[in-house]
Amino acid sequence: MRNSTGYRIFQVCNTIVLLVVVVLTLYPFVNIVAQSFSDEAAISSGRVNLLPVGFNLETYKVIMGDPTFWLNYRNTVVYTVVATALSLALTTCMAYALSKKHLRGRKFFVGFVVFTMFFNGGLIPNYVLVSELGLKNTIWAVVLPNAISVFNLLVMKTFFENMPTELEEAAAIDGLTTYGVLLRIVLPLSKAILATMALFYAVANWNSWFGAFLYFDQKSMFPVTMYLRNLIAGAETATSVGGGDDISQIASNVKAVTMVLTVLPILCVYPFVQRHFVSGVMLGAVKG
Template sequence: MLATGKSRDGLVQTIIVVIAVVLALIVVFPFALTVMSSFASDKELLMKGAVLWPQEWTLDAYRFLLDNDQFTQSFKNAVIITVVGTTINMVLTVLMAYGLAQPEVKGRTVVNFMVLFTMLFHGGMIPTYLVVNELGLIDSYWSIWLVNAIAPFNMIIIRSYFQTLPKELKESARIDGSSELGILTRIILPVSMPTIVTFTLFYTVVNWNMYFQAVLYLNDMNSYPLQVFLRQVLIVNPSELGLAVTDEGYTYTAAVRHAVILMAALPLLVVYPFMQKHFSKGMMMGSVKG
């Protein structure tokens, strides 16, 4: 019976591994196809559509992008939106979460209910646009940063984690004369680093992939982030784009489109491995107490 149980467990483990490998290949294959196709020549892509190993390796697509003012400007815009936006997100979210985690704060039950209410019922796109327009934030990055300043779900998870921390940490600091801000920055944040890093990554991904609100609130093409440029290259007719043809006659070919996709994904692919060790731990720590 024991041997039968072990063989059954081994079979289950084998099936799980096979399924995991198949799913990994399903995810990796399109990405590998995009990476390799970005280094292929135009003639080869015209004949084959996409390749896993180019016959002729070339960097023409990347040279074209780096010489394209639209691409470089949209990339810079995406970096600005992501860095500033994520900083605003984390500062406001952590401050609000810490305040609502303190049992002595008056009215926190009402505020918690208001935060939860926004998760269930949203004002809608048109009322939000009208508010942004009345505030004079159209064609400003503040229309993106302020509208997305605090994600209710992220704030609730961080607040829940703050509530699990021992009260003695804060009480001993208060006895030593530390202010609430000093307690937060010197004691709470260092022991909460896995959770902070996890939600920093969440906000970073949202800001880097900003598309809909950028199209909604920004009218100046020079202010568009990378995701809007990516959509233009992949969907819009290249003849409608500025700098669609260079002096050498190079256009937004299939290789350039593959290169744009890779460049749009590359920053997150570079950042994620450095945060991965905190990711799972941060999610578990933040979801212990509801």
């Protein structure tokens, strides 16, 4: 079957538009990487574009030579793994329950969940609640408050609603309980949406710093994002009061270096879940 002239023109235009989008998306990131390896004078004069100018590793050496950086990096890995696992478990269980039309009070629970997307207790009540529960300076202070994302919950609920009910009915006839159906039938068929939700939660938890800023008083418990935030603030303060060449170099590209170090682990993980990402979002998309 031959493609029509109009379709071939559409393909060419579509390819050009997508290439432009790719270039516009990649340019800022490539520029940030180039700045992280560039000299202070080149950054200040705006001569850094896609390639480093005046190759320099001073800021990387300072950051990666600090034992506190690696301690906070380990904290971030632990917080992200624990928070993502807990969020996946809670979101999956709640979404599966809400996907059942025979659930009593289903409309009320769905409405209650959606209500929390627009209204919450506020910063001070949340802080008081976490403090009164004795969660300050513990991992649970940053893991529990945001354990369930309403958006992710609704996407997963829609995915479960679209699954063939005949599979679950057949499993129930064979003697499986509700938990058995979920664990042995539903979850194995939900790898795409689970991988997508895991990526969403992992990225959110990896980049999170405000919860640690509120609830952690001990520097040994800080995530790496808090360490890098404090490093940026310290470098800018040192520059404003006057510092040596090393301080000026660190201050000039510390933001670029922190962005590279923060995003690198996510870039390493993404290829392993990318093949599930698009299908998971599409399968769990809310129908119009």
